[in-house]
Amino acid sequence: MKLFFQVIEGLAPLPPELREALSAVLEPMEVPRGTVLLRVHTVCHYLYFVEEGLTRTFYFKGGRDITDWLCPEGRFACSIVSFISGHADRRGIETLEPCRLLAIHRDALEGLCRKYHAAEHLVRRIAAMGLLEMQQRFDDLHFATAADRYRRLLQDTPALVQRVPLGMLASYLGMSPETLSRIRARI
Amino acid sequence: MKLFFQVIEGLAPLPPELREALSAVLEPMEVPRGTVLLRVHTVCHYLYFVEEGLTRTFYFKGGRDITDWLCPEGRFACSIVSFISGHADRRGIETLEPCRLLAIHRDALEGLCRKYHAAEHLVRRIAAMGLLEMQQRFDDLHFATAADRYRRLLQDTPALVQRVPLGMLASYLGMSPETLSRIRARI
DNA sequence: CGCCGAGTTGAACTGAATCAAGAAACGTGG
DNA sequence: CCACGTTTCTTGATTCAGTTCAACTCGGCG
Numbered sequence: 148m149k150l151f152f153q154v155i156e157g158l159a160p161l162p163p164e165l166r167e168a169l170s171a172v173l174e175p176m177e178v179p180r181g182t183v184l185l186r187v188h189t190v191c192h193y194l195y196f197v198e199e200g201l202t203r204t205f206y207f208k209g210g211r212d213i214t215d216w217l218c219p220e221g222r223f224a225c226s227i228v229s230f231i232s233g234h235a236d237r238r239g240i241e242t243l244e245p246c247r248l249l250a251i252h253r254d255a256l257e258g259l260c261r262k263y264h265a266a267e268h269l270v271r272r273i274a275a276m277g278l279l280e281m282q283q284r285f286d287d288l289h290f291a292t293a294a295d296r297y298r299r300l301l302q303d304t305p306a307l308v309q310r311v312p313l314g315m316l317a318s319y320l321g322m323s324p325e326t327l328s329r330i331r332a333r334i
Numbered sequence: 335m336k337l338f339f340q341v342i343e344g345l346a347p348l349p350p351e352l353r354e355a356l357s358a359v360l361e362p363m364e365v366p367r368g369t370v371l372l373r374v375h376t377v378c379h380y381l382y383f384v385e386e387g388l389t390r391t392f393y394f395k396g397g398r399d400i401t402d403w404l405c406p407e408g409r410f411a412c413s414i415v416s417f418i419s420g421h422a423d424r425r426g427i428e429t430l431e432p433c434r435l436l437a438i439h440r441d442a443l444e445g446l447c448r449k450y451h452a453a454e455h456l457v458r459r460i461a462a463m464g465l466l467e468m469q470q471r472f473d474d475l476h477f478a479t480a481a482d483r484y485r486r487l488l489q490d491t492p493a494l495v496q497r498v499p500l501g502m503l504a505s506y507l508g509m510s511p512e513t514l515s516r517i518r519a520r521i
Numbered sequence: 522c523g524c525c526g527a528g529t530t531g532a533a534c535t536g537a538a539t540c541a542a543g544a545a546a547c548g549t550g551g
Numbered sequence: 552c553c554a555c556g557t558t559t560c561t562t563g564a565t566t567c568a569g570t571t572c573a574a575c576t577c578g579g580c581g
Contacts, residue, residue: 208477211477213476213477215476227465227466227469228466228469228470231462231465231466232466260455260458264451264454267451267454267455267458268447268454270458271447271454271457271458271461274458274461274462274465275418275461277465278414278418278461278464278465278468279414279415279418279419281465281468281469281472282414282415282468283415284472285468285471285472285475288472288475288476288508289400289402289475289508290395290398290400290508292536292537293536293537294536312559312560313559313560313561314559314560321475321476321477322537322538323537323538323539324559324560324561325537325538325539325540325560325561325562326536326537326538328560328561328562329537329561329562331561332561332562479568479569480568480569481568499527499528500527500528500529501527501528509569509570510569510570510571511527511528511529512528512529512530512569512570512571513568513569513570515528515529515530516529516530516569518529519529519530
């Protein structure tokens with residue numbers, strides 16, 4: 148839980164009573180690689196904090212498996228659409244490595260937000276950080292070549308490149324596996 | 335201000351005292367078409383609610399003018415990156431039509447959030463809606479053809495197609511003006 | 522009028538996808 | 552611990568969507 152509170156406190160101050168309340172609703176779990184955390188087309192009830200390991204969010208489009216998001220340690224994983232809207236979404240989540248996770252139930256989180264002003268603030272900050280990341284990733288996709296996107300990934304999160312199979316990385320970056328393989332070959 | 339409170343109350347309940355406080359910090363403004371609301375590479379201090387008219391967020395990349403976001407009436411406009419991070423960003427904002435706007439200063443908004451739990455909740459909801467929209471737009475860009483993207487726009491917000499010049503629409507959709515022109519011709 | 526920016530249309534070019542066939546890596550069971 | 556089959560990755564040839572470059576049209580507007 149150390150990493151979790153470190154990250155949290157980097158976002159917003161954490162009054163002791165909220166820290167207590169938060170600890171009480173966290174559900175620690177340890178799962179092997181390949182564990183399905185969220186089945187596709189189901190409602191996402193949990194927000195996962197990755198303490199150790201790596202998860203990916205994915206969906207199927209025209210028979211293809213598309214990786215939508217990657218969460219290494221220190222980050223939050225969920226199906227954004229489903230978690231916020233409360234409806235089922237095509238996205239699913241699975242672990243790419245053995246993981247230590249902290250799961251927080253949607254209702255528990257909402258409860259904390261209702262009870263603690265500080266919790267509400269914290270969640271707002273998490274959402275704001277999500278917006279920033281999303282905008283960054285969006286910009287990349289908007290007007291950058293395949294090679295540029297790969298180079299950016301290498302620079303920003305080089306660890307991912309080592310830990311994610313090529314095919315998944317390719318769809319994450321919005322290109323075909325063959326293209327990614329060639330880009331790698333020529334760098 | 336009617337539309338504003340309508341939208342707001344659709345997101346979260348609004349206690350009377352917050353309604354008062356919010357009214358007090360709103361800065362109504364009426365500006366002609368072509369007004370610069372945010373200069374590029376400056377800090378975005380205001381969140382704008384569009385009561386009437388249309389704004390666009392844009393930036394320059396390699397000498398090109400790229401439209402990043404379009405806000406018709408009923409929506410919030412700001413440079414997400416700058417407004418959240420507090421740093422200057424390459425994005426600027428201008429009006430594409432004469433506009434009636436409600437401007438809210440960052441500091442005023444933060445003040446309300448500190449004072450009113452309900453304000454914090456409201457802003458969280460706004461951020462969450464932003465995340466949903468962004469995700470939607472991201473998906474579009476991720477794996478859809480140029481024609482698909484245009485069709486989606488036609489379906490979701492047909493009004494924009496009439497109101498935004500072709501060149502700006504094209505970069506908004508991530509394609510060249512020529513391509514958009516051809517897509518239009520063949521539909 | 523004649524200029525000018527916005528939009529259209531055509532032709533050549535190109536980055537990346539697709540199709541196809543091997544090579545390497547991996548896990549599973551004998 | 553090796554052999555086998557499966558999956559993942561690489562490499563090559565071809566195709567295609569979309570860009571780029573360029574010429575032309577149209578509708579304002581000084």
